Amino acid sequence: MNTILTLKNLTKKFGVLTAVDNLTFTIEKGHVYGILGPNGSGKSTTLGMVLNVVNKTSGDFYWFDGKDSTHNALKKVGAIIEHPNFYPYMTAKQNLDLVCKIKNVTNAKVEEKLEIVGLLDRKDHKFKTFSLGMKQRLAIASALLNDPEILILDEPTNGLDPQGIHQIREIIRKIAATGTTILLASHLLDEVEKVCSHVIIIRKGVMLYAGSVDDMNASFGYVELKAKNEEFLMEILKNHDWFEKIKIDEETGLTKANLTKPIEAEELNKMLFEKGIILSHLVKRKESLEQQFLELTKQNA
Numbered sequence: 607m608n609t610i611l612t613l614k615n616l617t618k619k620f621g622v623l624t625a626v627d628n629l630t631f632t633i634e635k636g637h638v639y640g641i642l643g644p645n646g647s648g649k650s651t652t653l654g655m656v657l658n659v660v661n662k663t664s665g666d667f668y669w670f671d672g673k674d675s676t677h678n679a680l681k682k683v684g685a686i687i688e689h690p691n692f693y694p695y696m697t698a699k700q701n702l703d704l705v706c707k708i709k710n711v712t713n714a715k716v717e718e719k720l721e722i723v724g725l726l727d728r729k730d731h732k733f734k735t736f737s738l739g740m741k742q743r744l745a746i747a748s749a750l751l752n753d754p755e756i757l758i759l760d761e762p763t764n765g766l767d768p769q770g771i772h773q774i775r776e777i778i779r780k781i782a783a784t785g786t787t788i789l790l791a792s793h794l795l796d797e798v799e800k801v802c803s804h805v806i807i808i809r810k811g812v813m814l815y816a817g818s819v820d821d822m823n824a825s826f827g828y829v830e831l832k833a834k835n836e837e838f839l840m841e842i843l844k845n846h847d848w849f850e851k852i853k854i855d856e857e858t859g860l861t862k863a864n865l866t867k868p869i870e871a872e873e874l875n876k877m878l879f880e881k882g883i884i885l886s887h888l889v890k891r892k893e894s895l896e897q898q899f900l901e902l903t904k905q906n907a
């Protein structure tokens with residue numbers, strides 16, 4: 607069984623607002639997924655629905671093979687979707703022992719999980735003395751106590767300083783390396799790029815892209831061209847399968863075309879020359895992932 611979570615046309619409306627609009631995707635075992643989207647795009651609402659804390663309006667979702675009830679399936683899920691909250695006057699270890707009692711799991715793994723999040727040497731320190739980053743790490747240890755199949759984190763690095771952010775990302779990588787599937791929501795492209803293998807991009811509740819981070823990165827780039835006979839150049843580009851999304855950039859006046867294949871500038875120049883086009887400008891560029899993300903979310907605004 608390799609599918610952990612399946613969403614089919616999952617939708618949530620708050621009155622007239624559609625916060626999550628027909629989301630369909632699957633989470634497969636062993637990968638790190640990022641739900642990426644600007645603030646208010648519906649990430650938390652999506653996580654809330656699959657964790658049974660927000661009622662769906664329509665569509666469906668099921669955990670694993672769908673045979674178990676959501677209530678039972680969620681016993682194999684570790685999730686942190688709110689601010690970590692523990693008893694301030696109890697130590698890290700005492701807090702986790704208590705979580706074990708509540709979850710009805712053995713406390714044999716408390717120290718192992720504290721070690722994973724780098725808090726073993728602070729196990730006897732009171733929660734109230736912890737920094738925000740340490741509190742977040744303790745919450746991760748807590749979510750791992752029952753060795754979940756999947757760990758779900760909503761904006762895990764929000765509010766942390768650069769060192770805290772780095773520590774959390776390292777821990778996520780470490781947990782993923784043990785084979786635990788991870789699903790995290792983030793508005794930071796950089797975060798998703800650094801820790802996730804797969805990404806689901808949403809904006810205003812609508813999915814814009816789902817696939818591997820590498821595939822998203824693997825665009826072949828675009829070219830900027832200028833020739834005297836602009837219309838003729840346009841016609842050739844439109845009728846050639848090397849190019850797509852051909853347009854004239856309003857700011858620069860240059861003709862822009864995305865490449866559909868890895869074409870060298872010399873090869874492209876030669877092809878156009880043979881068709882009678884003499885270029886006065888030819889630059890090949892590649893958009894950063896950030897530009898692609900902004901472009902994608904802008905287009906669908």
Ligand SMILES: Nc1ncnc2c1ncn2[C@@H]1O[C@H](COP(=O)(O)OP(=O)(O)OP(=O)(O)O)[C@@H](O)[C@H]1O
Binds near residue numbers: 644
């Ligand atoms: N309980 C609620 N009642 C009404 N509207 C809500 C409720 N919860 C969320 N929304 C709205 O649904 C939309 C999606 O919110 P959501 O919190 O899921 O987005 P998000 O991507 O997680 O954003 P953020 O990163 O800012 O938390 C927003 O427009 C939000 O205002």
